Amino acid sequence: MKKGKDIDREERETAANEPLSPVSQLFVLPGLYCVIVLTLGFKTRCNPSAIVEGIKNTWIKLPRFSSKVEMKKNGQAVWVPVTVRVEDHVIVPDLDHFNIENPDQFIEDYTSNIASTPMDMSRPLWEFHVLNVKTSSAKSVGIGKLHHSLGDGVSLMSLLLASSRKVSDPKAPPTTTATKKHADSSAKGWWCIRRFWLVINIIFRTLIELFKFWLTLCFMRDTKTPLMSEPGDTVRPRKCINRIISLDDVKMIKNTMEMKVNDVLLGMTQAGLSRYLSKKSVDDDMATGKKKVRLRGTVAVNLRPDTKIEDLTNMMEKGSKCRWGNFVGIVIFPLWVRGEDDPLEYVRKAKSTMDMKRISMEALILYGLVKCIMKIFGDKAAENIVKRVFGHTTLTFSSVMGPKEEVSLFDHPMSYVTATASGGPQALIIHFVSYVDKIIINLAVDTTVIPDPHQLCDDLVESLSIIKLAALEKGVHNMEV
Numbered sequence: 403m404k405k406g407k408d409i410d411r412e413e414r415e416t417a418a419n420e421p422l423s424p425v426s427q428l429f430v431l432p433g434l435y436c437v438i439v440l441t442l443g444f445k446t447r448c449n450p451s452a453i454v455e456g457i458k459n460t461w462i463k464l465p466r467f468s469s470k471v472e473m474k475k476n477g478q479a480v481w482v483p484v485t486v487r488v489e490d491h492v493i494v495p496d497l498d499h500f501n502i503e504n505p506d507q508f509i510e511d512y513t514s515n516i517a518s519t520p521m522d523m524s525r526p527l528w529e530f531h532v533l534n535v536k537t538s539s540a541k542s543v544g545i546g547k548l549h550h551s552l553g554d555g556v557s558l559m560s561l562l563l564a565s566s567r568k569v570s571d572p573k574a575p576p577t578t579t580a581t582k583k584h585a586d587s588s589a590k591g592w593w594c595i596r597r598f599w600l601v602i603n604i605i606f607r608t609l610i611e612l613f614k615f616w617l618t619l620c621f622m623r624d625t626k627t628p629l630m631s632e633p634g635d636t637v638r639p640r641k642c643i644n645r646i647i648s649l650d651d652v653k654m655i656k657n658t659m660e661m662k663v664n665d666v667l668l669g670m671t672q673a674g675l676s677r678y679l680s681k682k683s684v685d686d687d688m689a690t691g692k693k694k695v696r697l698r699g700t701v702a703v704n705l706r707p708d709t710k711i712e713d714l715t716n717m718m719e720k721g722s723k724c725r726w727g728n729f730v731g732i733v734i735f736p737l738w739v740r741g742e743d744d745p746l747e748y749v750r751k752a753k754s755t756m757d758m759k760r761i762s763m764e765a766l767i768l769y770g771l772v773k774c775i776m777k778i779f780g781d782k783a784a785e786n787i788v789k790r791v792f793g794h795t796t797l798t799f800s801s802v803m804g805p806k807e808e809v810s811l812f813d814h815p816m817s818y819v820t821a822t823a824s825g826g827p828q829a830l831i832i833h834f835v836s837y838v839d840k841i842i843i844n845l846a847v848d849t850t851v852i853p854d855p856h857q858l859c860d861d862l863v864e865s866l867s868i869i870k871l872a873a874l875e876k877g878v879h880n881m882e883v
Contacts, residue, residue, distance in 0.1 A: 422471065422479045424773045424784075425728035426551040429825075430471055430479050430523070431785050436550040436825030438558060439517045439642060441509075443540030443817040450494045450532045453544065456812030457488050457530065460565040466552050466727075470525050477781060479551075486526055493531045505537045510643055516547050517824040517846070518639035527552060539646065540817045550823065554730040555802040555833075556704050562819065566809040576805040604761050611733070611764040618698075618734060619787065623794040625696045628682040629675070630796050631829040631851050640824040640831075640846040645859050649841045651870050658873040659746065661753040664801055667834050667841075668756065669749030670869060671699075671799060672738045674862030676748070679739060681857075694740075699832075700792060701735045702800035703765040731765030734795060745865070745872040793827045801834040808838055822846045830858075 421427075428434050461467045469481040495512075502508045512533065521527055527549030534542045548558060568574045614622075624630055655666045675697070706729055738751040776784040792798070804819050819837045822844040829851035833844040843862055847855040 420465075420481045422481065422551060423727050423729075424776050425554075425730065425769075427479050427776065427781060428772070428784060428788060429550040429728070431781060433785055433789055434826065435520070436823055437517060437521060438548045438550055438552075438555070438821060438823050439513060440546035440548065440558065440562070441513060441644070441820045442544040442546070442811060443537070443819070444542045444544065444811075445815040445817050446541055447534050448532045448542040448544060448814060450492060452812050452814070453530065453532055454488050454492050456565065457492065461528075461561065462486060462488060464561065467526055467528055471523060471527065471551060484526065491526065491529045493529055495531065495533065497533070497535065499535070502535065505535050506539075509533065509535060509537055509543055510641075513545055514640060514642045516545065517642050517822075521547070521549055542814075544811070544814075550728070550825070554704070554728045555702070555800060555821065556706065556730075557727060558821070559802050559804060562811070563805065563809075566805065566811050566816075569808040569810050569815050572810070572813075576807060576809040600761070604763060607758055607761050608763040608767065611759070611762045612767065615734060615764065615768065615791075618794050619790055622696075624698055624796045627679055627695065627697060627796070629679070629697070629830055629852060631793075631827060631848060633793060638848050638850060641849045641855050642822050642824065643845050643847070643855050643859055644820045644822075645843045645863055646818060647841050647843060647863060647866055649836055649839050651866060652841060655749065655869055655873045658877045659749055659753070661749065662756075663836075665753040665756055666749055666869075667801055668701075668735070668752035668799065670862060670866045671832060672752060673742075673745060673748040673865035673869060674858070675737060676739045676741060677861040677865055678858050680741060681861075697737045697739045698795045699735045699737055699797045699799045700732045700795050700828075701759075702798065703731045703733055705729050705731050705766055705769060729769075731769040732791075733759050733762070733764045733768075734791075735759065735799065737796075745869045746876065748865075749869060789827060795828065797828055797830040797832060798823070798826070799832050802836075804835050804837045806836075806838060818842055820844050 422430065429436050465483065466481060468486045469483045471479050472482045473479055512531075516531065521529075529547050531545040531547070532542075533545065537543065552558070553561075563576055566576050568576055623633075652663055652666050652670075656663050659666070679695070736755060738748060738755075742748060772784050772788065775787060800823075802821065809816055816837070818840060820833075820835050820842040822833045823831055824846045829848040831846040833846075835842050835844065843859060845855055845859055847858070849855065852858060
């Protein structure tokens with residue numbers, strides 16, 4: 403029988419040689435370098451000592467936050483546990499508050515700067531900045547910079563949830579809305595027929611989407627627009643901006659149109675991009691919508707079976723059913739970019755396309771394909787494929803569901819939470835994060851391609867207002883009928 407010390411030593415040696423997951427391995431490659439910037443607005447001044455102590459009691463318990471990435475001779479990246487001094491990762495800049503004329507602009511510039519600054523790969527890949535700067539939305543701001551190899555948006559949101567507590571009940575963890583599966587009450591015979599037809603539909607739709615993916619990989623590139631980066635563009639500095647919109651407005655459109663929140667957000671994105679391109683395009687036919695524009699986005703898809711709060715907060719514990727790390731696939735989403743007399747057509751088109759994507763196995767198969775390519779042909783082959791797909795499309799879109807009630811992080815009540823990714827060959831990355839009754843739009847923009855990101859953000863917000871008015875008119879009309 404092995405002694406306790408021998409068992410502990412074996413566990414440490416195993417942890418020291420734990421390889422990165424396939425997707426995490428891609429993110430440490432220079433051509434696909436990517437970081438996630440998490441911005442938290444607090445309702446009180448931030449206490450750096452409380453932040454340090456809170457991180458010691460939560461984040462550091464996650465092995466990846468106390469490990470560095472090391473490349474072995476065979477080219478495989480592994481997690482290597484190291485001793486972490488949390489104070490070295492919590493940064494409190496010495497600010498000249500009297501010379502900060504526009505706090506919102508200062509935070510935006512500061513966030514963009516740290517997002518564009520390469521991380522030190524010789525130590526654990528995270529840092530947290532504390533800025534006691536009062537903005538229009540918060541009394542202080544905390545900015546977390548985390549390398550994407552640590553985890554995807556769902557994993558990092560789970561970390562935030564596990565570290566937070568309800569403002570209304572300081573001992574209780576926050577809650578989110580879980581996806582509910584409805585039982586089918588149909589007769590058994592009809593159920594079998596419907597299930598058989600669903601399987602056929604899934605196979606057919608998956609084959610079509612995989613064929614489109616193959617075309618994209620080989621030669622099919624998006625139309626050159628003011629949003630499209632040049633072929634062969636590498637990772638460039640990004641401008642990170644955000645805007646807060648009403649979740650209630652989005653839900654009103656969702657209920658009126660009988661669709662999901664993501665459908666509304668995609669529809670709003672299509673409308674906003676159409677408005678922006680109509681102003682920027684030098685091609686009259688493109689500006690008026692007469693010329694067909696191929697503009698597609700890679701949409702991040704969480705491959706976990708559910709996102710219940712119980713699984714999210716326990717994801718870091720050994721044996722959890724929910725997976726920590728990068729367990730995310732992508733689907734290539736064709737965006738409806740053209741002028742429409744009826745603003746609701748943008749959300750209808752988004753729902754129609756997403757309904758087809760939801761029954762496809764595209765995201766899961768592409769995730770498995772990347773794993774197989776890395777295993778058989780190596781990291782470089784997988785890197786070239788991923789870069790080619792992102793280089794042939796215009797933007798990336800994702801959304802993450804946050805707390806639905808006010809929470810505090812390490813005894814700091816939050817007013818908002820926002821996140822964005824920075825990296826990759828695309829000139830535009832769009833993220834949506836919900837918090838209580840808000841949705842925060844986050845743009846990471848290559849300003850050498852898109853020099854006026856605030857105009858683009860304005861167009862997205864204005865498009866939501868226009869769609870909301872159209873939905874209200876539709877709701878009133880339905881009531882009259």
